[in-house]
Amino acid sequence: MRNYFLLLFFIGIGSTFQAQESAMNASEIVSFKEKVIATAKTTKSIKTDFVQYKHLDFLADDVKTSGKMSFKAPNLVKWEYTNPYQYSVIFKEDQLLINDGGTKSKVDIGNSKLFKKLNQLIVNSVKGNMFNDADFTVSFFKSSKYNKAVFIPKDKKIAGYIASFELLFNKNDAQVYEVKMVEPSQDFTRIIFSNRTLNSTINDSVFSN
Amino acid sequence: MIRFLAISLFASLLVSCTLRTTEGLRQVHFNKTELENPYFSNPEIDYVYKAKIKVYSKNFGGILIVKKTGPESHRVVFTTEFGSKLFDFQFEGDTFTKNFVVEDLDKKFIVNILKDDFKLLVNESTTVLAVYESTNQRVYKTQSDERFNFYFIEDKSEKLEKIVNTSKTKEKVEIVFASAEGKIADTIVIKHSNIKLKIDLEKFKEE
Numbered sequence: 001m002r003n004y005f006l007l008l009f010f011i012g013i014g015s016t017f018q019a020q021e022s023a024m025n026a027s028e029i030v031s032f033k034e035k036v037i038a039t040a041k042t043t044k045s046i047k048t049d050f051v052q053y054k055h056l057d058f059l060a061d062d063v064k065t066s067g068k069m070s071f072k073a074p075n076l077v078k079w080e081y082t083n084p085y086q087y088s089v090i091f092k093e094d095q096l097l098i099n100d101g102g103t104k105s106k107v108d109i110g111n112s113k114l115f116k117k118l119n120q121l122i123v124n125s126v127k128g129n130m131f132n133d134a135d136f137t138v139s140f141f142k143s144s145k146y147n148k149a150v151f152i153p154k155d156k157k158i159a160g161y162i163a164s165f166e167l168l169f170n171k172n173d174a175q176v177y178e179v180k181m182v183e184p185s186q187d188f189t190r191i192i193f194s195n196r197t198l199n200s201t202i203n204d205s206v207f208s209n
Numbered sequence: 210m211i212r213f214l215a216i217s218l219f220a221s222l223l224v225s226c227t228l229r230t231t232e233g234l235r236q237v238h239f240n241k242t243e244l245e246n247p248y249f250s251n252p253e254i255d256y257v258y259k260a261k262i263k264v265y266s267k268n269f270g271g272i273l274i275v276k277k278t279g280p281e282s283h284r285v286v287f288t289t290e291f292g293s294k295l296f297d298f299q300f301e302g303d304t305f306t307k308n309f310v311v312e313d314l315d316k317k318f319i320v321n322i323l324k325d326d327f328k329l330l331v332n333e334s335t336t337v338l339a340v341y342e343s344t345n346q347r348v349y350k351t352q353s354d355e356r357f358n359f360y361f362i363e364d365k366s367e368k369l370e371k372i373v374n375t376s377k378t379k380e381k382v383e384i385v386f387a388s389a390e391g392k393i394a395d396t397i398v399i400k401h402s403n404i405k406l407k408i409d410l411e412k413f414k415e416e
Contacts, residue, residue, distance in 0.1 A: 052291075056286060059274065063257050065272075081290060085411070085413075101261070105267070160312075161311075181293070185297075189293070
């Protein structure tokens with residue numbers, strides 16, 4: 001029993017050391033949401049680099065991949081991995097257009113609710129505007145460095161794949177700079193954005209295979 | 210005529226009963242009784258590969274991660290490029306544990322194929338039943354439940370180049386390795402002969 005309390009104590013200490021993070025109060029939540037929604041509304045396009053870290057508890061190092069992401073309002077998204085391999089996925093209407101190092105394929109996601117949900121999640125998380133999603137319970141946190149929204153799926157099927165989904169926002173411009181997807185096993189994927197360009201012209205041909 | 214047909218039929222039966230794998234090879238005496246597959250044997254290394262899977266005419270991609278987690282155990286995890294897990298297997302001696310399989314793949318025959326393929330890939334040590342010789346390779350025959358595995362080792366470099374899994378008469382699965390230094394496989398191709406399934410693996414480049 002004593003050990004158990006000690007453990008809790010250390011976990012508590014650990015998490016406070018990690019980030020001076022606290023829950024937002026009701027008025028902070030309102031103003032934070034307003035800011036994110038206002039930013040999302042004026043965001044017509046995004047170009048950004050990203051680095052993805054896949055954390056698995058049994059590995060010595062996270063699996064690191066990186067590339068570029070392009071978004072064009074209302075719902076065109078292209079993820080392009082360039083290191084250590086070439087792979088791109090375009091989210092377009094009810095289809096995924098995949099180019100796996102030259103091998104092209106198409107996946108219809110029209111009749112898969114789960115895929116549609118994941119697609120929507122990706123599009124909305126890029127913009128940050130997904131607070132009205134009825135499928136998630138959302139909670140809000142703040143620190144000196146960032147604002148954070150944590151989404152926990154209500155749907156059991158989605159919960160089988162994602163325990164929680166976290167978005168970290170810059171304090172100043174309310175843009176998403178990190179996405180973290182935690183699996184039920186507690187393994188997670190972190191995507192960190194950098195070199196973001198907003199509202200430049202992106203040709204539609206970028207979103208075709 | 211009937212006799213001719215009977216003879217041809219019998220002859221073709223005879224032919225199909227011979228295993229292609231060791232055709233034309235000379236059986237030799239051997240004193241090496243244990244055979245090692247070195248490619249997933251270092252517990253210090255995270256083995257990470259880009260995977261391309263072709264099933265019939267469909268293509269899938271992903272990341273294959275293998276880690277030696279104990280003297281006789283390996284963890285084998287397959288994720289999408291985005292990082293979500295498709296399956297997570299654990300092999301410990303002869304014990305197989307399915308930690309996770311995504312719903313669409315969680316069908317007995319699929320899991321069994323994946324289990325058998327990856328067990329063959331990571332299995333490190335087996336007992337030698339017979340040895341054959343070709344011009345530049347030694348071929349070690351080992352038992353694998355009801356089936357056999359043939360390990361092809363190049364004479365000069367002593368690199369493991371290929372594993373062929375067979376029934377008594379037919380080749381079932383072939384794994385071909387390419388390795389520059391013999392300890393880590395740079396590319397791996399897993400190919401089935403009875404179903405149209407091919408898995409191409411390419412090791413992540415060091416940064």
